[in-house]
Amino acid sequence: MEKEQSATKITAPKPQDFLRARRPEQFSDSLKLQESTIDRSMLEYHFETLNNRSQELEFEIFVRKLCEREICPNLVAQTGPTAGGDGKTDTETYPVASQIAFFWGLNEAPESERWAFGVSTQKDWKTKCTKDVESIMSTGRGYSRIFCVSSRFIKNSLRAQLQDDLSEKHGVTVTILDRTWLLDKTLQPKNQQLAIDYLGMLRSTCRKAAAGQTFSGAYRCLPKESPMHSVLRALSPGLPCYARNSPIPISCFRAIHRFDRANSVVN
Incomplete structure (x- = not known):
């Protein structure tokens, strides 16, 4: 009996729907479309000319903010000299309680593992990534994963080969992210404001x-x-x-x- 009553229960209309049915001329029948986007070619040029404008530090902060959204949120900001300083890393994870990591909704939440990040704008990305991994592993801090983020384009085959070689040599998982990954993630609507705030990018508004x-x-x-x-x-x-x-x-x-x-x- 209760099931029959619940099935025949009539829900009251929303006030907006009720008023729209009585006075349709007072309501707009459209969707308001206004998109603010960053041009991909302009962002690509911006990554290419970071060294010319001496924006290495701004790029490092931008990458940390982007990785906090796309990889893991518990990254500590660097204090002291730029380009790694004495810490050998540009940023790394800090431990958090498992109860807090549960609400992140991540499959691999590094609440207790130590992940290291290296950021580079150098053209010789291969030498820079190799040097960063060796410097990070020389600290003996027990990092379980290392991310190398480069502002340069890297061929997939070369990137995969270097990842495998460094992972096998040092016994740690190494992931290399290049400009293609940065462009794809930055141009998502939720991340475009990061490029505006930390890289000084301008966006165009189209209606x-x-x-x-x-x-x-x-x-x-x-x-x-x-x-x-x-x-x-x-x-x-x-x-x-x-x-x-x-x-x-x-x-x-x-x-x-x-x-x-x-x-x-x-x-």
Whole structure:
């Protein structure tokens, strides 16, 4: 009996849906589309010319912030000299309680393991990665995984070969990430603000006209088959701004609404 009652239970409509059904002319029938994006070619050029602008430190901070979102969140910031300093690493993980790591939602949460990160902008990426791994392993701190992040493009076969050689030589898992990985991760909507804040990148804003969208509070685009088109065509055929797919001033909608209300009162 309870199952039958629950099956026939009627849920109340949302207030917005109720008002939209009674006064559809007061609601916009569009989706507001406004995208702010960073151009991939500009970001690629920015990574290529980091050394020319002496942005090695800014790039290191940017990589740490990006790795906190894409790899592991418990990375400690470097204090002291740049390019690794006496610590031999550009950043590394710090231990956290397992109860906190549980809420990260990661498959491999390094709450107790020590992961080391090395960041480089040098053209000779192979020599730099080899040197970084040897310096990190010389500390004897028991790192279980090493990440080498380079701002250069690296061929997949060469990257995989170097990863295997360094992992076998030092007995630790080595992962090399190049510019392709940086571009793919940075251009995701959630990470684009990092490039703006830490690398000084500029983004372009593009607007897409959707049905019923309002631009700067002055114009609205109608769907092609909207009933409003026939109403506007009948009431104001001589409007210079009117075209089938062009923006129409909102004042036209207000005038039509007042005209409809006046007709309903008279009738």
